[in-house]
Amino acid sequence: MDFSLTEEQEMFRGHIRKMLDTFGGTQLAREMIDNNPQNLKKVYTTLAELGCSGINIPEEYGGMDLNALDLVPTFEEMGRSLVPGLFMETSALVVPTLKKYATEQQKQQYLPAIASGEKLVSFAALEPFNDFSPAGIQCTLVQQGGQYVLNGTKTLVPEAELADAFLLLVRTNQEDQEDGLSLVLIDKTEGMNIEKLSSFDESKHVAKIEFNHLVINEEQIIGEVDKGWMQLQEGLLYFNAALSSYIVGAMESVVHMATEYAKIREQFGQAIGRFQAIKHSIVNMKVHLEIARSLSHYANWVVDTDEFDRQAAVYSARTYATEKFIEVSAHNIQIHGGIGFTEEIDCHLFVKRARYYDQYLGSTPFYQEKVVSSLGW
Amino acid sequence: MDFSFTKKEEKFRTELRTWLEANLPEGWLEGKRDLPEDLDEYSRVLRAWQNKLYEGGWAAIAWPKEYGGRNATLMEEIIYHQEMVRVKAPPLINYIGIHMVGPTLIDIGTDEQKEKYLKKILTGEEIWCQGYSEPGAGSDLTGLKTRAVKDGDRWLINGQKVWTSFGHVADKCFLLTRTSTHPEKKHRGITVFMMDMHQPGVETVPIVQMDGHKDFNEVYMTDAVATDADIVGQVDSGWHVLIALMLHERTGIGAELFTLEKQFNDTVELAQQYKVNGKPLIENPVVRQKLANFYARVRGSLLNYYKNLTTTIKNGQPGAETSIDKLVVTELNQALSAFAVEIQGHQGVLFDKDAVADPKWQHVFLASFGQTIGGGTSEVQRNTIGERVLGLPKDMGR
Numbered sequence: 001m002d003f004s005l006t007e008e009q010e011m012f013r014g015h016i017r018k019m020l021d022t023f024g025g026t027q028l029a030r031e032m033i034d035n036n037p038q039n040l041k042k043v044y045t046t047l048a049e050l051g052c053s054g055i056n057i058p059e060e061y062g063g064m065d066l067n068a069l070d071l072v073p074t075f076e077e078m079g080r081s082l083v084p085g086l087f088m089e090t091s092a093l094v095v096p097t098l099k100k101y102a103t104e105q106q107k108q109q110y111l112p113a114i115a116s117g118e119k120l121v122s123f124a125a126l127e128p129f130n131d132f133s134p135a136g137i138q139c140t141l142v143q144q145g146g147q148y149v150l151n152g153t154k155t156l157v158p159e160a161e162l163a164d165a166f167l168l169l170v171r172t173n174q175e176d177q178e179d180g181l182s183l184v185l186i187d188k189t190e191g192m193n194i195e196k197l198s199s200f201d202e203s204k205h206v207a208k209i210e211f212n213h214l215v216i217n218e219e220q221i222i223g224e225v226d227k228g229w230m231q232l233q234e235g236l237l238y239f240n241a242a243l244s245s246y247i248v249g250a251m252e253s254v255v256h257m258a259t260e261y262a263k264i265r266e267q268f269g270q271a272i273g274r275f276q277a278i279k280h281s282i283v284n285m286k287v288h289l290e291i292a293r294s295l296s297h298y299a300n301w302v303v304d305t306d307e308f309d310r311q312a313a314v315y316s317a318r319t320y321a322t323e324k325f326i327e328v329s330a331h332n333i334q335i336h337g338g339i340g341f342t343e344e345i346d347c348h349l350f351v352k353r354a355r356y357y358d359q360y361l362g363s364t365p366f367y368q369e370k371v372v373s374s375l376g377w
Numbered sequence: 378m379d380f381s382f383t384k385k386e387e388k389f390r391t392e393l394r395t396w397l398e399a400n401l402p403e404g405w406l407e408g409k410r411d412l413p414e415d416l417d418e419y420s421r422v423l424r425a426w427q428n429k430l431y432e433g434g435w436a437a438i439a440w441p442k443e444y445g446g447r448n449a450t451l452m453e454e455i456i457y458h459q460e461m462v463r464v465k466a467p468p469l470i471n472y473i474g475i476h477m478v479g480p481t482l483i484d485i486g487t488d489e490q491k492e493k494y495l496k497k498i499l500t501g502e503e504i505w506c507q508g509y510s511e512p513g514a515g516s517d518l519t520g521l522k523t524r525a526v527k528d529g530d531r532w533l534i535n536g537q538k539v540w541t542s543f544g545h546v547a548d549k550c551f552l553l554t555r556t557s558t559h560p561e562k563k564h565r566g567i568t569v570f571m572m573d574m575h576q577p578g579v580e581t582v583p584i585v586q587m588d589g590h591k592d593f594n595e596v597y598m599t600d601a602v603a604t605d606a607d608i609v610g611q612v613d614s615g616w617h618v619l620i621a622l623m624l625h626e627r628t629g630i631g632a633e634l635f636t637l638e639k640q641f642n643d644t645v646e647l648a649q650q651y652k653v654n655g656k657p658l659i660e661n662p663v664v665r666q667k668l669a670n671f672y673a674r675v676r677g678s679l680l681n682y683y684k685n686l687t688t689t690i691k692n693g694q695p696g697a698e699t700s701i702d703k704l705v706v707t708e709l710n711q712a713l714s715a716f717a718v719e720i721q722g723h724q725g726v727l728f729d730k731d732a733v734a735d736p737k738w739q740h741v742f743l744a745s746f747g748q749t750i751g752g753g754t755s756e757v758q759r760n761t762i763g764e765r766v767l768g769l770p771k772d773m774g775r
Contacts, residue, residue, distance in 0.1 A: 001452060002379045004684040004691075069378060102659055259767045273769040276760070283759045287701055287769060289676035298680050301378045308674075316673035354573075369662075369671035377643060377668065 005297070007071065012050075012075035018079070019046055021342030025081040026346050029203035032084045033125070040085055047087065052082035056095055061111035068092075068238055068300045072245045079249025082202050082349055085122040086159050092242030094121040094167050097183065099237035102201025110185065111167070119183070122163035124154035124363065125232075126208060132362050134177040134229050140213065141170040141182060141221075148221075150184070150214040160194050173226050181228040184220050201352035236361065237311065240318040241303045243357060244296035247321040251289045254328050254350050258282050258335045265337075272335075281331050282323035288324040295320050319367045323326060325354040380683075382452070383507060390456045397464050402426065408735075410465060411623070415593065418506070420546040425646065427501030436499045437475045442525035444483055445499045446655075451627065458632040462639055468626055470489075470543065474498035474505035476546045478551050478571075480625035481618065486631075492570070506547035508538040508572070508596060514756050518553065519563035521597065525554035534572065534601040540751070543580045544594030551754070552603075556601050556613055567615035570603045573724055578602060578630075588743035589729075624694060624737050629684070631704045634679050637710055640736065644668075644717045647734050651720060658720055671713055678705045695766035704758040707748040714742040 020028075025038050031039055052074045053340075057063025064070075071091060078087065088300035095114060097108055098107055104138030114120040139152030150170060157166070165187045173180030193210040203270035223231045264271030272278045302310050308344055333340040340347045358364060382390070398406065402422075413419045425674040430436040431445075439454055449457070479498045482490055492497025501687025514520040533556060541550070546583060550572045557566035572579070578601030584593040609617040631700050647667060648659040658664055689695045718725040718740040724733050732739055749755045763769040 001382065001683065001687070003680065003687045004378065006378075055521070187401040190486055216440060253542070255767075259769065262769060270773065271770050273763075276756070276772065276774045279769050279772075280756070280759045280768060282769065284763045286762060287705060290681055290698070294680035294684050295677045296378070297684075301380075307484075313676070314670065316669065316676060319669065320673040320677060365666055368666045370740070371669035371672055372665045375672070377649070 003294075003297070005069075006105070009070060009073050009182045012159060013069075015050060016047075016052070016074055016077040019050070019076060020083065023081075028068060029084055033202040037214045039087075040083070043083065043122070043228060043281040044085070044087070044117055048115075053087070053091060054092065054115030056099075057111050057115045058099070061322075062115040063111070067304045068241055069297070071242060072297065072300050073332045075242050075245035076249035076252070079246035079251075080253045080318065082203065082253075082346075082353055083319045084159065084248060086122050086162055088239070088246060089123045089167075090114055090119070090121045090244050091157060093123055093235045093239040094185075096238040096270065097167070097222060097231065098156050098185075100234055101183070102185075103219075105219065106185070106222065108303065109141055116144055120159075120162060120163045121165045121167055122158050122160055123167050123361075124157040124160075125169040128153055128155045128158045128208070132366070133336055134181055137168045137169055137171050137181055137229075139168070141172050141216075147216065148216050148262045150186075152212045153208060153210050155197070157209055157326055159205050160209060161205065162190055162197065165210075167222070169232060172228075176226070178229050179226050179234075181269075183222040183228040183231055184216065184227050185222050186214075186220055187218055189214070193340075199356070201356040203349060204353065204356055236301055237314045239361070240367070241296070241299040241314045243360075244292065244299055244314075244317040244321040247354075247357060248289065248293045248296050248323045250350060250353065251285075251292060251321075251325055251328050253346075255285050255289050257346065258328075258332045261336055266294070278335060281335060285328040285331055288328055292317070292321045292324055309375070312371050315367045315374065316337060317369045319364050319371065322354070322367075323360040323364055324356055326351070327352045378494045386452055386456060389453050390460060391527050391732070393435065393457060393460050394463075396435065397460060398431060399431055401464060401466065402768065405467075406464060410467075412467065416545060418471065423467060424501040424504070425771075427469060427471055428713070431500045436501075436626050437479060440479060440483065441501075442496050444479075451686060455626040455631055455686070457479045458628060462632065462635040463603045466521075470546070471498060471501055471504050473507050473543070473551065474503070476548075476626055477622050478505050478549075481609065481622045484621060484625070485618065487606075489606065490571070503548040504543060504546050505549050506541050506594075507543070508541060508550045508552035509538045511537060512539055516754055521555055521567070522622070523552070525556050525603065530604070530640045532570065532607075533540055533605060534570065534598045535745060538596040538598075539593075540579070540584075541596045542592050543596045544574075544596050545583050550579075550596070551575055551609075553615055555581060559726070564616040566613050568612050569609040569615040569618045571607045571609060572601060572603050574600075576601060580732055587746065588740055590744075626756060627689075627695065628701070631682060633706050634682050634702070634709070637706055637713065638675055638679060639743065640710075640717070641671060641713060642711060642738060643734075644671070644720075646765075647717060647738075648684055648720060650723075654721070659690060664720065668731075671709075671716065674704070674705075674709055677715075678702070678709060683703070697761060700753075700761045700766070701755065704755055707745070709756060710741070710748055711745040714738055715743045720740045736760070752756070 023043055030038050044275050054063030055066050055071050059065045098110055102300040126132060127136060127138055140149050141150050165185060168184045169181055170184055171180055172182040191214050195208045197206050197208055199206050262278050262282060263271055274352055299314045302313045335346045336347055339345050387393055401712060418675040438449035438457055440662055442448050460697055479495055482494060505730040511521050513522060525532045525534045552570045552572045554568050555566055559565040578599050580597045582595045583591040584595060585591055586593055608728055649657055651658045685699050685702060728739050764771055
C-alpha cells in the first residue's frame with residue numbers, strides 16, 4: 001500500500017508553484033476584479049507550455065495520456081493562488097466528456113486545440129430562476145430540416161468573456177424531464193448576447209448568455225441526443241474530483257495565512273498563537289484540510305478505476321471540501337481580527353470563492369444525496 | 378498510489394483468518410460474545426484467550442522473532458487489526474504489556490529484565506497496568522507526586538495513582554515516580570519502576586465508570602517496595618523512557634479506526650431496519666444527509682490514517698501529524714455513537730440486555746466520553762498539533 005503522490009507529481013507541483021508565484025499568486029485573482037485578464041492569459045500559455053492542458057488528453061490528440069491523479073498538483077496549486085478562469089471546466093469537465101462521448105471528428109476538432117492551450121471551454125447549464133436539475137433546463141434545441149435551432153437564456157456562465165467555446169446543456173425533448181436533455185459544444189460566435197453579471201466573488205466572472213435562433217449543426221451535439229444529463233454525470237465526477245483538489249489547495253493557503261499571522265501578531269504581550277482559543281481554532285482548520293486532502297487524493301485516484309465506491313468517493317470529497325472551505329476561510333477572518341475584514345488582506349477572496357463553489361453545479365445537500373444513493377442506500 | 382496488498386500480506390491475512398476461525402471461543406463467530414460480569418471470571422477467560430494467541434504465535438506479532446514475535450511489518454499489523462475487528466475478537470487483556478511495556482523492554486531493558494518479563498507478558502501469565510495519572514497530575518503528568526526514595530538496597534514508594542486501567546487484575550505496574558525535584562524542569566527527576574502489584578504496600582480500589590464498567594482503579598502505595606533491578610532505563614530519566622514507549626504504540630489508532638468503520642456500517646444497517654411511521658428511517662432526507670456527512674468523515678479519517686501510515690513506513694517512525702488521527706477518531710466515535718442512539722428514538726435509552734440493536738450503542742455512546750480524555754485529551758492533542766505540526770508558540774505555562 002502506498003497512499004501518496006509520486007516524486008514526479010510533487011516535482012511538477014514545484015514548477016507550477018514557482019510559475020504562479022512569479023505572477024504574484026492571488027494577484028491574478030485581484031487583476032480579474034479590475035477586469036484585467038492579461039496575466040491570466042499568460043498563465044494559461046505557460047501552463048500549456050508546461051503540458052498541463054494536455055495531461056489527461058490522449059497522445060494521438062497531442063496530450064500526455066495521464067490520469068486525473070496527475071492533474072492533482074496543478075489544481076491544488078491553482079487553488080492555492082485562487083487562480084480564476086476556465087482551466088478546470090476545460091480540463092476536468094469538457095475533456096473527460098469528450099473522451100467518453102464525442103465522435104472521432106469532434107475529438108479531432110477540440111482535443112488538440114485544448115491540449116495546445118488554444119481553446120478554453122466554459123460550461124453553461126443553469127438558467128435564470130431555475131435550479132441545477134433536469135426540470136430546470138428549458139433552453140430548447142429544436143430540429144428544423146437538417147439543422148438545429150437554439151433558443152433560451154443561460155446564466156452564471158463562468159468567464160464567458162475568456163471562453164473560446166461553450167459546453168451547453170439544452171432541452172431536446174419535452175416529453176421526459178431527465179431523458180430530454182442533450183449536450184452541445186459550440187464555438188463562441190457573434191450571435192451570442194453575453195452580459196456580465198455582478199457577483200460578490202468579483203474575481204470569478206459570471207455572465208448571462210442569450211441564444212436567439214442560433215443555428216447549429218448536428219455535429220455539435222455530444223453523445224446521444226436526449227441522454228445529456230446522464231452523460232454529464234460522468235463528466236461531473238471528474239470535475240468534482242478536480243474541484244476538491246482546487247479547494248484543498250485554497251484551504252492550504254488559508255491555514256498557512258492563519259498560522260503565520262498568529263505567530264507574529266502580538267496582543268497582551270505575546271503572539272496570539274499562544275492562546276488556545278486561537279491555536280485550537282487553527283488546528284481544527286488544519287484537521288479539516290488534511291481530511292479534505294485525503295478524500296480528494298483518493299477521489300482523483302478512484303475516478304479512473306471501476307471500484308464500487310467510485311461515485312461515493314468523489315461526491316463525498318466534494319461535499320466535505322466545499323463545506324469545510326467555507327468554515328476555514330470564515331475562521332481565518334476571525335483570527336485576523338479587524339484587518340481580516342478589509343479588502344486589502346486576502347482573507348475575503350477565499351471566503352467569497354468558498355461560497356461560490358459550495359453553490360456551483362449543485363449544492364452540498366444535492367451531493368450528500370448523491371453519496372447516499374450511489375451506495376445503494 | 379496503490380491500495381493493494383502484496384501476495385505475502387494476503388497470505389498473512391488468510392493464515393490469521395483461518396487460525397481465528399478455528400480458535401475463537403466456542404460460538405463466538407455465531408454471536409455468543411458475552412464476557413463474564415464477575416471480575417475474576419472475566420480476567421480468567423481473557424487470560425486464557427491471550428494464552429491461546431500466544432500458543433498460535435499471534436500474541437505480539439510486531440515483536441522480533443527472538444522474543445516470541447513475528448517481526449511483523451506495519452502493514453501486517455494493519456491486517457491483524459482488520460481481522461480482529463472483523464470477528465469482533467475478545468479484548469487483549471494484556472494490551473499494555475504487549476504494545477507498550479514489552480517493546481520498551483526489548484528496546485532499552487537489561488538482559489535480566491527481558492528474561493524475567495517478556496515471556497510472561499506474551500503468555501498472559503503477568504498482566505500489566507500503567508501507573509501514570511494521579512489526582513493532581515492529569516494532562517500535566519510532570520505534576521506527579523508519587524515518590525520513590527532509596528532505603529538501603531531497596532526503594533520505598535508512596536503515593537496514589539488513578540484511572541489505572543486493569544489495575545485490579547494486573548500483576549505488574551509500569552509506574553511513574555518522582556525521585557528528585559526540579560521546579561524549573563519538572564520533566565526531570567522522574568523514574569520508571571516495574572512494580573509488583575501483589576505486595577502489602579499496594580492496594581487497588583475499583584472506580585465505577587459512567588458506562589457501568591470497572592476497568593479503572595485507584596492504586597494506593599504505602600511503603601511499596603521495588604529494587605534497582607526494577608528500574609527501566611536510568612534513575613531520573615523516566616521522561617525519555619516515556620517518549621520511547623509512545624513511539625512503540627504504532628498501530629493502536631488503526632484498530633480504533635477499523636472499529637469505527639464497522640460501526641458506521643452497522644449504523645447504516647440500523648437506519649435501514651428501523652422504521653418511523655412505517656417507513657425505513659433511511660428514507661428520511663435529514664438522516665440521509667447525516668449519513669453522507671458521516672461517510673465522508675469516516676472515509677476521510679481512514680484515508681488520512683493511510684496517508685500518515687505511508688509516511689511512517691517511508692520515514693521509519695511516526696511524525697507529529699499522527700496526533701490528528703487520534704483526535705479525529707475519538708471525536709468522530711463520539712458523534713457517530715450519539716447519532717446511532719438518537720435515531721433509535723425513545724428505545725435508544727434501553728440498556729444492556731434490553732438494548733434493541735447490535736452493537737449495543739448505548740455502551741459505545743457512554744464509553745466514547747472516555748476516549749476524548751484517555752491517552753491525551755483532545756485539548757492536549759490540539760496543543761501538540763498546533764505546536765509540533767503547525768509550529769505555533771507554546772503557551773506561557775509550559
